[in-house]
Amino acid sequence: MTTLDDRPLTAAPPADLLRSTLRRHASGVTVITVPGPAGFTATSFTSVSLEPALVSFYLSATASAAPAVRAADAFTVHLLHRDQEALARQFARSGVDRFAGTRWRTGEHGTPVLDGVTAWLTARPVLFQAVGDHLLVVGEVIDAAADGGAPLVHHDGGFGGFAPAAAGSTTP
Structure with missing residues (x-):
């Protein structure tokens, strides 16, 4: 395998090694919802651009929510509050109604909007790309x-x- 500039790539580490290494990376927890309703927990959410305002996330191509995400005209990303661990776990489960017992409303763009989250944003998909x-x-x-x-x-x-470092702290 080579990169775009034709330098050879070294063999990728086994999936277990990659998974155990990436567990050391702290991530914010989100729940992403689409019309249906369908939704899932994700830690792969990030900003892409300010102008235009773009965001992104990844999900497994075989995830139960993947067909609904591909078909959606909009999605909503919910940034979870510290006390919403149970909600994160509920939307991470397979084979259950993830919305059961959850307080939500249908947003202006047809997506489920969960109550009580720290923040949320709704976006319209502009790119779907298979990556691995x-x-x-x-x-x-x-x-x-x-x-x-x-x-x-x-x-x-x-x-x-998460608690921010004290003002004036020299810790990176």
Whole structure:
């Protein structure tokens, strides 16, 4: 295998090694929803561009929500609050009604909008790209709201919170 500039790539590490290494990376926890309703927990959410306002996420190409995501005209990303670990776990489960017992409303763009989250944004998909065994979805933001609060963070297989360093701290 080679890169675009024809330099050879070294063999990729086994999936287990990659998974155990990436567990050390702390990530914000989101729930992504699409009309249907369908939704799933994701830690792969990130901003892409400010002008235009673009965001992205990945999901497994074989995920139960993948067909609904591919068919959606819009998606909503919910940034979870520190006390929403149970919600994160519920939307990470397979084979269950992920919306059962969850408080939500249908948003202006037809997507489920969950109650009580730190912030949410709705985007319309502008790119679907197969990348390895995942689907990359890029969307242009069309609506957003933020209520604030401490975020839910995922690290090393568990959930926790985040507290900013004290002002004037020299720790990176």
